[in-house]
Amino acid sequence: MIPLHIESAWQGTADCRTCGIRDMVLFADLNESDFKLIHAPIDDIAFQNGAALFGEGRQAGHVMTIRKGFVKLVRNAADGRSRIVRILKPGDVVGLEALFSPIFDADAVALSEVSVCKIPVTVIKDLSAQSPRLHMRLMERWHRAVKEADDWLATLNFGTARQRVANIILKMRHADDSTLTTLFSREDMGAMSDLKLETVSREVSRWTKEGVIEPQDKIGRLYKIKDSEKLKNA
Amino acid sequence: MIPLHIESAWQGTADCRTCGIRDMVLFADLNESDFKLIHAPIDDIAFQNGAALFGEGRQAGHVMTIRKGFVKLVRNAADGRSRIVRILKPGDVVGLEALFSPIFDADAVALSEVSVCKIPVTVIKDLSAQSPRLHMRLMERWHRAVKEADDWLATLNFGTARQRVANIILKMRHADDSTLTTLFSREDMGAMSDLKLETVSREVSRWTKEGVIEPQDKIGRLYKIKDSEKLKNA
DNA sequence: CGCGGCCTTGATCGCACTCAATTCTAGTGG
DNA sequence: CCACTAGAATTGAGTGCGATCAAGGCCGCG
Numbered sequence: 001m002i003p004l005h006i007e008s009a010w011q012g013t014a015d016c017r018t019c020g021i022r023d024m025v026l027f028a029d030l031n032e033s034d035f036k037l038i039h040a041p042i043d044d045i046a047f048q049n050g051a052a053l054f055g056e057g058r059q060a061g062h063v064m065t066i067r068k069g070f071v072k073l074v075r076n077a078a079d080g081r082s083r084i085v086r087i088l089k090p091g092d093v094v095g096l097e098a099l100f101s102p103i104f105d106a107d108a109v110a111l112s113e114v115s116v117c118k119i120p121v122t123v124i125k126d127l128s129a130q131s132p133r134l135h136m137r138l139m140e141r142w143h144r145a146v147k148e149a150d151d152w153l154a155t156l157n158f159g160t161a162r163q164r165v166a167n168i169i170l171k172m173r174h175a176d177d178s179t180l181t182t183l184f185s186r187e188d189m190g191a192m193s194d195l196k197l198e199t200v201s202r203e204v205s206r207w208t209k210e211g212v213i214e215p216q217d218k219i220g221r222l223y224k225i226k227d228s229e230k231l232k233n234a
Numbered sequence: 235m236i237p238l239h240i241e242s243a244w245q246g247t248a249d250c251r252t253c254g255i256r257d258m259v260l261f262a263d264l265n266e267s268d269f270k271l272i273h274a275p276i277d278d279i280a281f282q283n284g285a286a287l288f289g290e291g292r293q294a295g296h297v298m299t300i301r302k303g304f305v306k307l308v309r310n311a312a313d314g315r316s317r318i319v320r321i322l323k324p325g326d327v328v329g330l331e332a333l334f335s336p337i338f339d340a341d342a343v344a345l346s347e348v349s350v351c352k353i354p355v356t357v358i359k360d361l362s363a364q365s366p367r368l369h370m371r372l373m374e375r376w377h378r379a380v381k382e383a384d385d386w387l388a389t390l391n392f393g394t395a396r397q398r399v400a401n402i403i404l405k406m407r408h409a410d411d412s413t414l415t416t417l418f419s420r421e422d423m424g425a426m427s428d429l430k431l432e433t434v435s436r437e438v439s440r441w442t443k444e445g446v447i448e449p450q451d452k453i454g455r456l457y458k459i460k461d462s463e464k465l466k467n468a
Numbered sequence: 469c470g471c472g473g474c475c476t477t478g479a480t481c482g483c484a485c486t487c488a489a490t491t492c493t494a495g496t497g498g
Numbered sequence: 499c500c501a502c503t504a505g506a507a508t509t510g511a512g513t514g515c516g517a518t519c520a521a522g523g524c525c526g527c528g
Binding site for chain 2: 073075077078081083085086096097099100101105106128129132135138139140142143145146147149150152153154157158159194233
């Protein structure tokens with residue numbers, strides 16, 4: 001299926017105070033005295049498309065905040081089939097379960113060039129015990145994760161193939177320009193919505209033929225949405 | 235579909251210190267000084283089978299800890315179909331999202347006789363700001379909710395109808411006697427696994443005919459599991 | 469006894485899966 | 499620059515599983 005590259009590029013030790021996306025992340029509202037509590041290094045790491053950030057069942061000693069790119073969380077069944085359980089975007093945290101569980105619940109795989117801050121669990125725990133500001137941020141993340149998970153079930157895994165694909169198209173709209181949407185490989189889209197890749201392909205083609213979406217590249221990833229209403233009440 | 239009764243029976247103001255299931259709940263490891271911080275009344279409330287604990291989109295001013303019974307979280311689609319997103323058991327917390335969101339994300343409906351502690355959000359917030367002990371408990375709940383949600387997707391909504399029903403049977407095994415399992419109405423089971431009630435019925439019948447499960451009542455709820463291995467690798 | 473709700477079972481239909489062939493793209497090396 | 503290749507997407511034909519439509523049974527209750 002998807003080749004798993006294990007390469008990761010260390011880019012240096014991060015200074016959270018000057019982080020470009022600090023307002024989106026876990027440490028958004030820490031103050032100077034909070035930062036003094038950080039006694040372990042926070043690394044900045046890059047992964048290429050298809051690389052595993054970590055594997056299901058692996059030792060979990062750190063969490064990662066996504067700075068750039070998309071990450072899929074994958075559960076693997078015994079019989080080889082796999083299911084994408086959620087997709088994480090910049091600002092989201094990968095592996096929060098490390099705070100409670102010694103092992104990760106799912107594989108995390110880069111869906112594009114990804115860069116992350118790797119934060120030791122000890123840092124989170126120290127800060128969490130002393131900074132009520134971080135608490136709120138952490139709980140917000142959890143809340144977001146639960147809501148996303150429920151949404152995933154209620155929208156992407158519901159109704160006909162036509163509707164599911166429509167909902168993926170809508171979910172993957174760009175934050176800055178909601179008339180654009182970036183899809184994933186047909187196989188990944190299938191793993192998200194419990195469809196076979198051929199079915200996904202057929203339905204994407206159908207929406208295209210109907211003029212509801214319009215390909216912007218030759219590889220079936222970037223599309224322009226011409227009629228989002230038709231997608232919504234498919 | 236399911237009739238929603240709005241009756242609820244107030245049973246009195248609870249004293250958390252003497253709560254029978256305190257070791258399972260949110261306030262498990264609060265101490266005497268923590269309890270002094272509770273300035274709003276915590277009520278003990280009962281709901282009958284089918285009653286709504288609260289509705290999707292409603293004002294959220296409190297959370298509820300389940301003391302007895304099961305509760306389903308339901309997302310309703312525009313076209314009237316609905317999807318059970320999760321099932322909550324005693325010790326679980328309903329409506330944690332009230333801490334962040336002014337409205338609830340889903341309907342919560344009693345699946346049996348249910349009794350809950352109704353805790354004002356203000357109490358949680360006060361305690362949370364001052365008791366690190368509650369923090370950990372809260373995060374544990376969030377963690378559990380996310381894991382449950384992911385499990386739900388990966389096991390109940392995966393594979394053939396036969397496998398899905400098998401997984402529901404396994405999931406609903408009793409905590410004290412894992413050879414017994416209590417199912418829900420065929421319609422609810424369908425809403426859990428994205429199947430029609432007729433299909434659920436057929437598959438339950440099939441497992442029964444094959445001798446893998448054995449009905450213990452006449453209404454198709456309580457079953458004895460004779461061969462859990464067959465269910466696991468269906 | 470009759471009624472209503474739910475479960476069960478049967479017959480048929482259609483959507484998504486399966487198997488398979490073809491096209492397209494990007495990448496590689498001559 | 500072009501030929502060749504591997505990987506992905508697309509398209510087609512046929513099958514089968516679960517949905518749909520419908521009838522009948524069982525249980526609890528007034």
